[in-house]
Amino acid sequence: EAGVAQSPRYKIIEKRQSVAFWCNPISGHATLYWYQQILGQGPKLLIQFQNNGVVDDSQLPKDRFSAERLKGVDSTLKIQPAKLEDSAVYLCASSFGDRGNTIYFGEGSWLTVV
Amino acid sequence: GDSVTQMEGPVTLSEEAFLTINCTYTATGYPSLFWYVQYPGEGLQLLLKATKADDKGSNKGFEATYRKETTSFHLEKGSVQVSDSAVYFCALSEGGSYIPTFGRGTSLIVHP
Numbered sequence: 001e002a003g004v005a006q007s008p009r010y011k012i013i014e015k016r017q018s019v020a021f022w023c024n025p026i027s028g029h030a031t032l033y034w035y036q037q038i039l040g041q042g043p044k045l046l047i048q049f050q051n052n053g054v055v056d057d058s059q060l061p062k063d064r065f066s067a068e069r070l071k072g073v074d075s076t077l078k079i080q081p082a083k084l085e086d087s088a089v090y091l092c093a094s095s096f097g098d099r100g101n102t103i104y105f106g107e108g109s110w111l112t113v114v
Numbered sequence: 115g116d117s118v119t120q121m122e123g124p125v126t127l128s129e130e131a132f133l134t135i136n137c138t139y140t141a142t143g144y145p146s147l148f149w150y151v152q153y154p155g156e157g158l159q160l161l162l163k164a165t166k167a168d169d170k171g172s173n174k175g176f177e178a179t180y181r182k183e184t185t186s187f188h189l190e191k192g193s194v195q196v197s198d199s200a201v202y203f204c205a206l207s208e209g210g211s212y213i214p215t216f217g218r219g220t221s222l223i224v225h226p
Contacts, residue, residue, distance in 0.1 A: 003157070004157070033213070040218065040219075041218055041219075042203055042205070042216030042217050042218050042219055043158070043203075043214075043216050044216075045213065045215075048213065091157070091158065093158075095212070098211065098213070099210045099211055099212065100210045100212055101212060102160055102212065103160070103212060103213065103214065104157075105157040105158040105159070106157050107155075107156060107157040108157060
């Protein structure tokens with residue numbers, strides 16, 4: 001079974017530029033998550049989707065971050081404009097449902113903002 | 115809000131040594147508790163979990179017991195291998211949601 005796919009794996013951009021990360025969850029998984037992992041810290045949940053609807057985006061900095069999952073499968077996370085403090089690993093994860101189901105993580109997209 | 119605190123690393127051990135990584139939690143309700151592992155170059159993986167007090171989660175020789183009285187979920191392994199070198203994250207979730215809130219992670223380095 002294919003795991004959670006993310007791209008690009010690595011990205012370096014200048015501050016104030018924009019960047020987009022793509023995620024393809026495990027087939028059949030209705031719930032999709034984006035986490036931000038800053039170096040030396042644990043991952044922090046940014047947004048949770050159930051199919052194509054947002055369940056929780058309370059930790060998403062909405063002035064610069066946006067995410068969508070238009071057809072309830074793939075998802076895109078965008079940052080515009082980027083700040084230095086956005087340098088982190090962006091982890092996508094998915095699960096069959098949002099309760100009582102193991103969450104599977106992708107390998108992450110590493111962002112460096114210079 | 116709910117949170118976990120885990121010991122700082124790195125933890126450096128020789129092969130076949132005993133491992134303990136401490137984790138304590140703060141929660142208002144009855145959380146589920148998890149240990150995740152991140153091997154070099156790989157994504158986070160669920161290592162083990164416990165969903166109620168006195169439950170013991172186990173996997174790959176690792177164990178952790180949900181201790182409500184001490185609000186702890188310490189990770190243990192009797193004999194570590196070089197291949198266990200990774201970053202270990204303690205996490206909790208509200209009730210049955212399984213959506214983890216993570217600690218900072220503890221790096222484990224095992225020398226031959």
